[in-house]
Amino acid sequence: MSKIFDLFIIGGGINGAGIARDAAGRGLSVCLADKGEIGGATSSWSTKLVHGGLRYLENYEFKLVRESLKEREIVYKIAKHISKPIPFIIPYADKIRPAWLIKFGLFLYDNLGGKSNIPKSKKFDLTKKYSNILKEKYKTGFQYFDIQIDDKKLTKLNAQDAKRNNAKILEYNKVKKAEIINNEWVISLQNGKKIKSKVLINASGPWINETLNKNIKIKSKKKIRLVKGSHIITKKLYKENVAFTFQNTDKRIIFVLPYKGKFSLIGTTEVEVKSPENKGISKKEISYLINSVNNYLKKQIRTKDIVDTYSGIRPLIEDFNSASKVTRDYVFDLKIIKKLPLLNIYGGKLTTYRKLSEKVLVDLKRFLPKTKKGPWTHKKKLF
Numbered sequence: 001m002s003k004i005f006d007l008f009i010i011g012g013g014i015n016g017a018g019i020a021r022d023a024a025g026r027g028l029s030v031c032l033a034d035k036g037e038i039g040g041a042t043s044s045w046s047t048k049l050v051h052g053g054l055r056y057l058e059n060y061e062f063k064l065v066r067e068s069l070k071e072r073e074i075v076y077k078i079a080k081h082i083s084k085p086i087p088f089i090i091p092y093a094d095k096i097r098p099a100w101l102i103k104f105g106l107f108l109y110d111n112l113g114g115k116s117n118i119p120k121s122k123k124f125d126l127t128k129k130y131s132n133i134l135k136e137k138y139k140t141g142f143q144y145f146d147i148q149i150d151d152k153k154l155t156k157l158n159a160q161d162a163k164r165n166n167a168k169i170l171e172y173n174k175v176k177k178a179e180i181i182n183n184e185w186v187i188s189l190q191n192g193k194k195i196k197s198k199v200l201i202n203a204s205g206p207w208i209n210e211t212l213n214k215n216i217k218i219k220s221k222k223k224i225r226l227v228k229g230s231h232i233i234t235k236k237l238y239k240e241n242v243a244f245t246f247q248n249t250d251k252r253i254i255f256v257l258p259y260k261g262k263f264s265l266i267g268t269t270e271v272e273v274k275s276p277e278n279k280g281i282s283k284k285e286i287s288y289l290i291n292s293v294n295n296y297l298k299k300q301i302r303t304k305d306i307v308d309t310y311s312g313i314r315p316l317i318e319d320f321n322s323a324s325k326v327t328r329d330y331v332f333d334l335k336i337i338k339k340l341p342l343l344n345i346y347g348g349k350l351t352t353y354r355k356l357s358e359k360v361l362v363d364l365k366r367f368l369p370k371t372k373k374g375p376w377t378h379k380k381k382l383f
């Protein structure tokens with residue numbers, strides 16, 4: 001264990017992999033370890049959207065939506081081969097949200113991110129199109145666009161590019177312990193090896209506080225809420241290349257998306273859980289999703305139509321709001337332990353991983369004076 005890395009990253013989800021790519025491309029020596037497969041946890045259990053997050057406007061999260069819309073543009077540009085824009089239809093549903101509010105939200109959504117190549121929103125006559133899919137009572141609606149992406153592939157491509165720039169990427173190798181010995185971070189891995197580093201980054205997603213408390217042995221000051229989100233997959237419910245945003249009476253929304261050519265992806269729920277370990281979908285979540293779809297679609301679905309399900313755990317920063325209102329933004333918690341930096345990454349979205357990674361490198365520059373170049377990931381295609 002002679003080499004001293006500049007950065008050691010715990011966790012190869014989208015955030016860890018994004019940081020590894022950015023750092024390695026700036027000439028820093030990087031080592032990343034994941035206890036499982038790269039992109040095998042929350043980063044492959046998402047709704048697979050690179051989006052501004054239309055519904056976050058209702059919570060006045062203008063900064064987050066603006067950054068996400070800008071990132072939507074960039075991520076689409078650098079990862080066109082694994083992403084595509086898709087139209088979303090919001091059927092107007094009486095008594096849930098007034099039409100003017102949706103229109104106003106979409107106006108902001110079209111403009112907050114600045115210049116865009118993604119088509120703008122418009123009002124939509126549902127009697128002329130999609131009347132074969134939607135129940136007759138849905139006569140008008142709105143159309144907007146977002147990007148569908150292969151989330152796991154996006155994570156893997158980031159890790160691969162980091163590798164190309166000499167990063168060491170370790171899979172199925174849990175970080176058991178991280179401690180400071182002789183003015184260096186010493187990280188003990190499951191395979192018995194020890195790695196030395198100048199900077200330690202904890203990007204372990206929903207396990208963040210567990211890693212901090214149990215493996216780094218530092219008491220976490222920041223609280224997180226673990227919120228499970230589940231999806232169901234059915235044979236495709238319609239042949240058109242369109243997604244739907246359905247509003248529920250509890251004010252939540254769910255998406256129905258074309259998935260892998262032959263299927264429809266339906267999600268998501270929000271259920272508070274105690275543990276970051278994923279226990280899968282519950283019967284209650286299944287009926288919530290089925291009922292939501294059946295309120296809108298002519299073709300009614302039943303449990304027996306489900307061909308697969310998946311669930312993921314969102315690590316959200318505690319801000320004492322209800323689960324659907326807790327911010328999806330990210331927060332950095334930089335601690336200096338015996339003069340050495342430890343950066344904990346809380347929260348975040350798939351969409352904002354690139355900007356998050358760039359900001360990490362800016363924040364750590366003072367500890368890593370040999371950082372060679374400035375921001376670069378916005379213009380270099382992922383492959």
Ligand SMILES: Cc1cc2nc3c(=O)[nH]c(=O)nc-3n(C[C@H](O)[C@H](O)[C@H](O)COP(=O)(O)OP(=O)(O)OC[C@H]3O[C@@H](n4cnc5c(N)ncnc54)[C@H](O)[C@@H]3O)c2cc1C
Binds near residue numbers: 014037040206207313
């Ligand atoms: C249901 C759901 C839907 C979502 N939909 C979207 C969406 O459509 N668009 C969007 O932008 N965002 C979405 N998100 C958010 C997005 O998926 C997450 O913000 C993102 O994937 C989090 O990435 P991460 O790297 O922080 O965590 P993860 O992907 O969970 O990565 C953390 C990694 O750390 C590893 N790890 C943990 N402990 C250790 C240890 N001790 N040693 C080594 N490795 C360790 C884990 O194995 C894991 O791979 C969704 C989230 C959920 C749950």
